[in-house]
Amino acid sequence: MTPRPVFNRILLALTGLVLLGGGLLIISAGIDLYRSHNLAPPAGWPLTTPGDVLLSSSDRARWSSQGWWWWPAVIAALVVIAALALWWLLAQLPRRHPGGIPVGGSPPQEGIELSARALSDAIGAEAGALPGVQRANVRITGRLSHPHAHITLTLTPQGTPDTALKNLCEGPLRTAHQSTGSPLMPTEARLRVAHHKSRRAE
Amino acid sequence: MTPDPGPPAPSPAPSPHRNRVSPAREPIAPAPPEHEALAPDTAAGDRGGRHTTRRPWSARRLPAMLVAAAIVVATGAALVDVVAVRAGRQAAGWRKHLTEALATRPVDDVWMLAGAAVAAAVGVWLIALALSPGLRHLLPLRSPADGAAPHLRASLDRDGAAALLRDAAMRVPGVSTARIRVRRHRIKARADVRFRDPQQVKADLTAVLNEEREHLALCRPPRIVVRVRQRTS
Numbered sequence: 001m002t003p004r005p006v007f008n009r010i011l012l013a014l015t016g017l018v019l020l021g022g023g024l025l026i027i028s029a030g031i032d033l034y035r036s037h038n039l040a041p042p043a044g045w046p047l048t049t050p051g052d053v054l055l056s057s058s059d060r061a062r063w064s065s066q067g068w069w070w071w072p073a074v075i076a077a078l079v080v081i082a083a084l085a086l087w088w089l090l091a092q093l094p095r096r097h098p099g100g101i102p103v104g105g106s107p108p109q110e111g112i113e114l115s116a117r118a119l120s121d122a123i124g125a126e127a128g129a130l131p132g133v134q135r136a137n138v139r140i141t142g143r144l145s146h147p148h149a150h151i152t153l154t155l156t157p158q159g160t161p162d163t164a165l166k167n168l169c170e171g172p173l174r175t176a177h178q179s180t181g182s183p184l185m186p187t188e189a190r191l192r193v194a195h196h197k198s199r200r201a202e
Numbered sequence: 203m204t205p206d207p208g209p210p211a212p213s214p215a216p217s218p219h220r221n222r223v224s225p226a227r228e229p230i231a232p233a234p235p236e237h238e239a240l241a242p243d244t245a246a247g248d249r250g251g252r253h254t255t256r257r258p259w260s261a262r263r264l265p266a267m268l269v270a271a272a273i274v275v276a277t278g279a280a281l282v283d284v285v286a287v288r289a290g291r292q293a294a295g296w297r298k299h300l301t302e303a304l305a306t307r308p309v310d311d312v313w314m315l316a317g318a319a320v321a322a323a324v325g326v327w328l329i330a331l332a333l334s335p336g337l338r339h340l341l342p343l344r345s346p347a348d349g350a351a352p353h354l355r356a357s358l359d360r361d362g363a364a365a366l367l368r369d370a371a372m373r374v375p376g377v378s379t380a381r382i383r384v385r386r387h388r389i390k391a392r393a394d395v396r397f398r399d400p401q402q403v404k405a406d407l408t409a410v411l412n413e414e415r416e417h418l419a420l421c422r423p424p425r426i427v428v429r430v431r432q433r434t435s
Binding site for chain 1 (some may be wrong): 210239258259262263264266267269270271273277278280281284285288293299301304305306307308309310311314315317318319320322323324325326327328329331332333340343344345346353354356358359361362363365366369372380387406416417418419428
């Protein structure tokens with residue numbers, strides 16, 4: 001249930017298209033766009049004149065006379081939509097970090113695991129001790145066999161991003177790589193700078 | 203968060219890369235960049251020059267949560283009420299109210315038009331969110347040592363870049379205050395000069411800011427525009 005960016009974006013675009021289309025349909029009928037521009041909407045087009053209502057009595061009569069299956073079908077559709085939306089919602093929640101990361105190369109050795117928390121604490125401790133780094137926060141996410149590391153580095157005002165990144169690669173990340181024996185973990189690092197007052201040079 | 207640079211990324215897990223790179227290899231060993239599923243940007247940037255580097259894309263988690271929550275609430279309420287009515291109870295007040303409004307208000311009613319306009323605006327906004335990369339407050343960084351770490355994707359936030367550049371500007375003799383605004387393609391620096399020739403201060407400031415910008419290791423270094431103002435009082 002990893003939230004997929006592409007998936008989120010497709011669903012957002014679909015929702016947006018539905019809302020935009022519905023809104024434009026109502027607006028174009030409401031301001032009488034078809035008649036003022038001499039457009040002929042195709043047959044069966046909903047909402048053509050400003051006097052139309054969204055829910056006409058003929059619609060309601062047609063729906064209520066559909067037979068016994070109509071309301072069960074409506075309920076089933078609502079259940080499906082609600083369940084899918086709930087799943088989409090839950091998929092956005094941050095994923096728990098994997099419990100244990102296999103250690104010992106590929107194929108990993110049986111029975112030996114490194115807890116993700118221990119690994120992230122170790123990376124964080126080493127990264128936080130780098131020169132020019134004030135604080136380091138490490139999270140490990142992803143599936144057991146494919147962990148990803150997310151590192152937030154807060155630089156001191158004296159630190160520079162290029163040396164911090166270089167030290168990060170050669171220090172904690174290499175240590176983690178060597179000590180787990182697993183392939184290099186995909187890592188995302190976000191750098192920020194600790195807030196400080198502007199001081200005039202002496 | 204697993205930002206993806208392009209639409210066709212079925213899985214964020216870099217399995218092909220794993221099979222290829224032996225674990226005993228040092229991180230200096232350059233991995234084939236096209237097989238790095240998570241960090242194609244950094245890898246591509248290191249090889250093909252700075253300007254081919256693509257930005258990280260936001261996962262759009264918050265808008266997705268809001269839209270999903272709205273759908274859940276709306277369909278859940280409708281479901282409860284439909285089931286209640288089928289079970290022989292009265293329809294809820296909001297449903298009667300809504301049905302009556304939809305059945306009596308014509309589409310040129312001001313409420314209908316306002317609601318439709320809001321829906322269309324939200325729709326445009328959602329489409330824009332879906333199509334734009336987002337993460338505008340982050341500036342992507344070059345991976346250190348050109349290709350040594352294709353697994354690492356780094357970014358610096360713009361406020362942090364501004365703070366570092368401001369500190370550098372304040373080290374120039376003659377500058378009393380400096381205000382730096384970092385945008386995605388341009389850095390605007392405004393400085394007040396208390397002593398020395400403003401033109402000279404401006405030249406120094408430009409040189410210092412350019413040097414500091416190199417230390418920021420940005421993938422696409424923004425252009426620096428310097429303005430100085432003499433303040434004698």
